[in-house]
Amino acid sequence: MASKENVTEGWEKWKIALAVGAPIALGLAGLWYYNRVKSSNLETKKKDIESGEKKEEQPEAKAAEPQTPVEQAQAAKNKGNKWFKGGKYDQAIQCYTEAIKICPPENKQDISTFYQNRAAAHEQLKNFTEVIADCSKALEFNTRYTKAMFRRAKACEHIGDLQQCLEDVTAVCILEGFQNQQSLMMADRVLKDLGKSKAKEAYKNRKETTPSHSFLRTYFSAFANDPIISNLNEVNEESPETVEAESEAEKYQDESPEKEMKDGLPGKSRSQFSPFLKAKKQLAKKEYDNVIELCTQEISNSTSKYLPEALLLRATFYLLAGRGTKAIDDLNQVIGLEDVDKKIKSNALIKRGSLKLQLGEQTEALDDMATAVRVDPENSDIYHHRGQLNLLLDRMDDALRDFDKCVALNPEFAVAHAQKCYAEYRHAFDQRSPMQLQSSVRSFEDLLKRFPDCAEAFALYGQALCDQQQFDQADDQFKKAIKIEPDNANVYVHRGLLRLQWKQNMEEACSMIKKALEVDDKCEFAYETLGTIEVQRGNLTNAIDLFNKAISLAKTEMEMAHLFSLLDAAMAQSKVAQNFGIQVPTMGPM
Numbered sequence: 001m002a003s004k005e006n007v008t009e010g011w012e013k014w015k016i017a018l019a020v021g022a023p024i025a026l027g028l029a030g031l032w033y034y035n036r037v038k039s040s041n042l043e044t045k046k047k048d049i050e051s052g053e054k055k056e057e058q059p060e061a062k063a064a065e066p067q068t069p070v071e072q073a074q075a076a077k078n079k080g081n082k083w084f085k086g087g088k089y090d091q092a093i094q095c096y097t098e099a100i101k102i103c104p105p106e107n108k109q110d111i112s113t114f115y116q117n118r119a120a121a122h123e124q125l126k127n128f129t130e131v132i133a134d135c136s137k138a139l140e141f142n143t144r145y146t147k148a149m150f151r152r153a154k155a156c157e158h159i160g161d162l163q164q165c166l167e168d169v170t171a172v173c174i175l176e177g178f179q180n181q182q183s184l185m186m187a188d189r190v191l192k193d194l195g196k197s198k199a200k201e202a203y204k205n206r207k208e209t210t211p212s213h214s215f216l217r218t219y220f221s222a223f224a225n226d227p228i229i230s231n232l233n234e235v236n237e238e239s240p241e242t243v244e245a246e247s248e249a250e251k252y253q254d255e256s257p258e259k260e261m262k263d264g265l266p267g268k269s270r271s272q273f274s275p276f277l278k279a280k281k282q283l284a285k286k287e288y289d290n291v292i293e294l295c296t297q298e299i300s301n302s303t304s305k306y307l308p309e310a311l312l313l314r315a316t317f318y319l320l321a322g323r324g325t326k327a328i329d330d331l332n333q334v335i336g337l338e339d340v341d342k343k344i345k346s347n348a349l350i351k352r353g354s355l356k357l358q359l360g361e362q363t364e365a366l367d368d369m370a371t372a373v374r375v376d377p378e379n380s381d382i383y384h385h386r387g388q389l390n391l392l393l394d395r396m397d398d399a400l401r402d403f404d405k406c407v408a409l410n411p412e413f414a415v416a417h418a419q420k421c422y423a424e425y426r427h428a429f430d431q432r433s434p435m436q437l438q439s440s441v442r443s444f445e446d447l448l449k450r451f452p453d454c455a456e457a458f459a460l461y462g463q464a465l466c467d468q469q470q471f472d473q474a475d476d477q478f479k480k481a482i483k484i485e486p487d488n489a490n491v492y493v494h495r496g497l498l499r500l501q502w503k504q505n506m507e508e509a510c511s512m513i514k515k516a517l518e519v520d521d522k523c524e525f526a527y528e529t530l531g532t533i534e535v536q537r538g539n540l541t542n543a544i545d546l547f548n549k550a551i552s553l554a555k556t557e558m559e560m561a562h563l564f565s566l567l568d569a570a571m572a573q574s575k576v577a578q579n580f581g582i583q584v585p586t587m588g589p590m
Contacts, residue, residue, distance in 0.1 A: 049080075049081050049084050049085075049117045049120050049121075069102050069103065069104050070103065070104060070107060070110070072102045073098075073099040073100075073102040073103035073107075073110060073114070074099070074110070076095050076096070076098040076099035076102060077095065077096060077099040077113070077114055077117065079095045080092040080093075080094075080095030080096045080099065080117060080118075080121075081117070083095060084117070084120070084121055084124075087124075089121040089122075089124045089125050090121075090125075092117075092118075092121045093118055093121045093122065096114050096115075096117050096118035096121065097118065099114045100114045100115065100118070108141040108142065109141070109142060111141050112138045112139075112140075112141035112142035112145055112148070113138075115134045115135070115137040115138035115141070115148070116134070116135065116138040116145065116147055116148045116151065118134050119131045119134035119135045119138065119148065119151055119152075119155075120151065122134060123151060123154070123155065126158075128155040128158045128159050129155075129159070131151060131152065131154075131155040132152055132155045132156065132159075135148040135149070135151050135152035135155070136152065139152075143580075144175055144580070146171075146172045146175050146176055149168045149169075149171050149172050149175075150168065150169065150172045150182075150183055152164075152168050153165045153166075153168035153169040153172065153183075153186065154186070156168065157186070157190060162190050162193055162194050162197070163194070165186075165190050166187070166190050166191065166194060166568060166572050167572050167575060167576065169183050169186050169187045169190065170187060170569075170572040170573055170575075170576050171576045171579075171580070173187055174573070174576055174577075174580075174582065175580070187569075191565040191568055191569055192561075192565060194564065194565065194568050195560075195561040195562060195563075195564040195565035195568065196561045198561075198564040198568075199554075199557050199558075199560035199561035199563075199564050200557065200561075202551070202560060202564070203322075203554075203557040203560050206322060206552070206554070206560075207552070208321045208322065208323065209321065209322070209522060209552070209553060210288055210289060210321065211288075211320045211321070211522065212487075212489075212520045212522045212523070213286055213487065214485065214487045214488050214489060214519075214520055215320075215520070215522070216286075216288065216320065217485075218456075218488070218490075219320060221415050221456070222381075222384065222385070222415055223347070223350075223381050224380055224381055224384075224410050224413045224416070225343060225347070225379055225380065225381045225410075226347055226381070227309065227312065227341065227343045227344050227347055228280075228283070228309070228312060228313050228316060228347075229283070230343075232280065232283060232284040274298060274304070274306055275294040275295070275297035275298045276294065276295060276298040276304070276306040276309060276310045276313070277306070278294055279291045279294035279295055279298070279310075279313060280313075282294070283313075288317070291313065291314075291317050292314055292317050292318070292321075295310045295311075295313050295314035295317075296314065298310035299311060299314065307337075308334055308337055308340045308341070308344050309344060311330045311331075311333050311334045312330070312331075312334050312344055312347060312348055314330050315327045315328075315329075315330035315331045315334065315348070315351065316351065318330065319351060319354075319355060319555075320555070321555075322554065322555035322556065324355055324358070324359070324556060324557070327351070327355060328352060328355055331348045331349075331351055331352040331355075332352070334348040335348050335349060335352065342375050342376040342379075343376060343379065345372075345375050345376070346372040346375045346376035346379050346381070346382060347381070349368045349369070349371050349372035349375065349382075350368070350369070350372055350381060350382060350385050352368050353365045353366070353367075353368030353369045353372070353385070353386075353389070354385060354389075355556075356368060357389055357392070358556045358558055358559075359556070359557070359558065360558065362393060365389060366386075366389070369382060369385065369386040369389065373386075378409060379409075380405075380406045380407075380409040380410035380413055380416065381406075383402040383403070383405040383406035383409070384402070384403070384406040384413070384415075384416045384419065386402045387399045387400075387401075387402030387403040387406060387416075387419060387420075387423065388419060390402060391419075391423055391426070396423070396426070396427050396430070399423050400420075400423055400424065400427065403416065403419055403420035403423055404420065406420070407420055414447075414450075414451040414453075414454040414456070414457065415454065415456050415457075417447050417450075417451065417454075417457070418447060418451075418454060418456045418457035418460050419456075419460070421440060421443045421444050421447055421457070421460065421461075422460040422463070422464065424436075424439070424440045424443060425437070425440035425441075425444070425464045428440050429464075429467060437468075440464070441464070444457070444460075444461040444464065447461075448461065453484055454484075455481040455482075455484040455485040455488060455491070456481075458477045458478070458480045458481035458484070459477070459478065459481040459490075459491055459494065461477045462474045462475070462476075462477030462478045462481065462494065462498070463494070465477060466498055466501070471498060471501070471502035472502075474498055475495065475498055475499075475502070478491055478494055478495045478498065479495075482495075486519065487519045487520060488519075488520075489516035489517065489519050489520035489523035489525070489526055490516070490523065490525055490526075492512055492513065492515045492516035492519065492526070493512075493513050493516045493523070493525050493526050493529050495512050496508075496509040496510070496511075496512035496513035496516070496529070497509065497513075497529065499512055500533070506533060506536075506537060509533065510530060510533060513526050513529055513530050513533075514526075514530070522553055523553075524550045524553040524554060524555075524559070527546045527547070527549045527550035527553070528546070528547070528550040528563060528566065530546050531543045531544075531546035531547040531550065531566060531570070532566070534546060535566075535569075535570050535573070538583065540570050540571075540573055540574040540577070541574070543570045544567060544570050544571055544574065547563055547566045547567040547570060548567065550563050550566075551563045551564065551567065
């Protein structure tokens with residue numbers, strides 16, 4: 001891949017959890033903040049109904065006739081419990097209703113139990129509206145009745161009221177000290193569903209953002225044979241082709257087609273000089289704002305000899321701006337063209353495959369990579385990106401084969417060598433093989449001597465050392481990466497997370513991550529990570545603001561769904577804390 005898959009685009013999400021501490025657990029597309037405290041003596045499941053009595057029921061024939069209203073209500077409730085256990089839910093509902101009517105209003109705890117029991121009977125009949133109503137009444141009489149909250153959460157999930165469901169299950173998690181695995185699993189599930197739903201709508205209406213220079217550099221560094229950038233060094237101020245194109249375009253830019261024909265200049269008309277070449281010139285000068293527009297001008301000329309390249313360049317910048325649908329449309333056109341250069345077609349297939357993976361279409365992504373191999377089997381980029389794809393899919397053997405093939409085809413491809421070393425390290429780490437770990441460390445050290453200017457290699461080696469808790473050495477590698485690329489915000493984030501794991505100093509970690517935003521205020525990873533830490537510090541208002549900023553910078557719907565999950569979790573915790581006047585659990589003093 002050429003974006004999130006690079007280490008400088010972000011650690012694995014579980015790495016954030018490890019660095020920030022135990023109170024974080026992560027779902028596949030969302031993050032749930034909770035204390036992962038496991039206990040071997042947790043109850044496996046509570047009964048659906050509550051007796052409200054400390055001793056076991058006596059046989060019905062032996063029971064004394066109830067006298068007081070409270071006793072009468074308890075008797076009705078006990079009768080309802082027996083109907084419930086026998087599967088006679090309508091009769092149970094009648095008994096619980098009788099208990100509610102009889103019970104004195106000052107006995108709030110009892111009335112709350114009766115409503116909750118009646119809700120349990122309605123739940124068995126799938127009367128979810130009644131379940132919600134009865135649980136709400138139970139909570140009026142006992143505001144911290146977690147059993148009623150959880151039952152209402154389940155009913156809300158059934159009817160699609162995910163927001164209320166999340167608020168209820170969040171309250172349960174907090175009030176029960178994050179001990180109930182069932183409620184934690186529901187919270188994670190609902191956060192994912194809410195995140196996907198909100199991202200689907202928000203992604204359609206998102207504002208485009210031009211990526212930062214460092215982001216673009218990182219992206220293009222993952223390609224050794226990208227036809228867009230392969231000859232950028234030749235496109236400069238003095239290039240005869242671009243100078244002529246620019247000067248002639250300016251000369252005739254105000255003339256109408258009629259005047260051009262009158263002057264006998266159809267061959268010299270502005271349309272005959274390539275906006276695409278001007279776009280490449282701007283790309284070489286790191287001026288990106290008009291690249292898409294210039295490509296669009298080129299594409300409007302259906303006879304342009306630069307049509308495939310213009311489509312590919314526009315698709316690439318659509319991709320980088322988070323306009324995935326438009327990117328795929330252009331890539332489809334390139335791939336469908338006949339007699340197109342194999343480097344252009346294979347590059348389009350790589351980029352479409354990367355997008356397919358981000359959309360969760362794993363099979364289609366692998367198919368595109370396989371097609372690219374058939375089109376251009378000697379292109380090292382294909383194996384590099386397929387290797388990263390396989391690494392993300394935990395297909396380690398396939399990933400290693402791809403990286404081996406990549407560096408065999410292109411021995412000077414430093415970034416690919418770094419990815420290969422990291423894949424070998426991951427394999428050794430997963431296999432818990434000390435000998436293989438030592439070998440992977442030696443490979444990294446040899447690589448850094450061979451490619452001393454490859455920031456990616458230093459950053460990946462730093463991550464590997466951090467995994468082994470060699471924090472001092474890991475920090476040295478991150479510092480070296482920053483020295484090579486001082487504007488690479490993601491490495492500052494990595495250093496911040498390292499300091500948190502190593503020194504357990506949140507202030508120092510946050511300071512380092514804020515430095516990332518000083519060098520690149522479009523670093524989504526920094527906003528997300530700071531938001532995560534602020535949740536752990538109990539600063540939910542700050543966390544919400546940071547997650548919103550990250551959402552505005554998300555480049556794919558999947559990223560946006562993940563970030564909405566973080567945002568919804570923080571907002572739900574904030575609301576519960578306010579409603580109950582409690583402090584959300586934090587990591588405590590450092």
